Amino acid sequence: DIQMTQSPSSLTASLGDRVTITCRASQSISSYLNWYQKKPGKGPKLLIYAASILQSGVPSRFSGSGSGTDFTLTISSLQPEDFASYYCQQSHSVPPFTFGGGTKVEIK
Amino acid sequence: QVHLMESGGGVVQPGTSLRLSCAASGLDFSGYAMHWVRQAPGRGLEWVSFISYDGNTKHYADFVEGRFTVSRDNSKNTLYLQMNSLRAEDTAVYFCARDGWTAVTKYYFDFWGQGTLVTVSS
Numbered sequence: 001d002i003q004m005t006q007s008p009s010s011l012t013a014s015l016g017d018r019v020t021i022t023c024r025a026s027q028s029i030s031s032y033l034n035w036y037q038k039k040p041g042k043g044p045k046l047l048i049y050a051a052s053i054l055q056s057g058v059p060s061r062f063s064g065s066g067s068g069t070d071f072t073l074t075i076s077s078l079q080p081e082d083f084a085s086y087y088c089q090q091s092h093s094v095p096p097f098t099f100g101g102g103t104k105v106e107i108k
Numbered sequence: 109q110v111h112l113m114e115s116g117g118g119v120v121q122p123g124t125s126l127r128l129s130c131a132a133s134g135l136d137f138s139g140y141a142m143h144w145v146r147q148a149p150g151r152g153l154e155w156v157s158f159i160s161y162d163g164n165t166k167h168y169a170d171f172v173e174g175r176f177t178v179s180r181d182n183s184k185n186t187l188y189l190q191m192n193s194l195r196a197e198d199t200a201v202y203f204c205a206r207d208g209w210t211a212v213t214k215y216y217f218d219f220w221g222q223g224t225l226v227t228v229s230s
Binding site: 032041042043044046050089094096098099101 | 112143152167168169208213214215217219221223
């Protein structure tokens with residue numbers, strides 16, 4: 001099975017900061033990498049799929065990049081509603097549909 | 109407007125059973141594969157199960173070990189997860205999610221419910 005490793009596991013940032021979260025796959029997954037946002041008490045929300053495609057309705061401050069084993073989610077200017085947890089997920093070799101361990105973005 | 113709503117969670121004792129439901133509206137339910145994903149308290153997201161659009165293909169996470177069965181009733185726009193022999197480690201919020209698969213992008217979970225809490229405790 002492919003393992004997904006996210007870093008950092010948590011970070012603190014201020015409004016307006018540029019935030020970068022990384023995700024590494026244990027083997028090449030081409031561009032089959034998705035990113036989700038999760039807030040307490042709510043279902044996850046798809047942000048980015050296929051590494052770089054912005055889901056409809058998601059603000060353009062979110063972007064994704066990468067291929068092979070290394071991927072990045074970037075929030076260009078952190079907004080109050082962006083404080084949440086973020087998860088990557090591989091869809092190259094399934095099942096299982098493996099998620100990363102998550103990154104919690106907190107207010108500085 | 110796509111809406112997925114889970115139900116059926118509750119507090120149960122170890123070794124007992126529970127059936128979760130996920131009612132779908134605002135989408136062509138019968139045209140999409142579906143998933144169950146869970147999140148244990150203080151933990152990350154964990155994929156549980158997959159079912160194809162027609163119910164003919166099913167996959168499960170290794171930890172299921174034959175205890176869970178996913179099914180769907182396309183005439184009722186409803187997804188199910190029958191969970192037997194529940195363990196304390198199955199305690200989690202369970203989410204259903206639609207799979208927006210395409211040949212180019214492969215699998216991604218584009219719509220999710222709010223989740224239903226399952227607590228397994230004696």
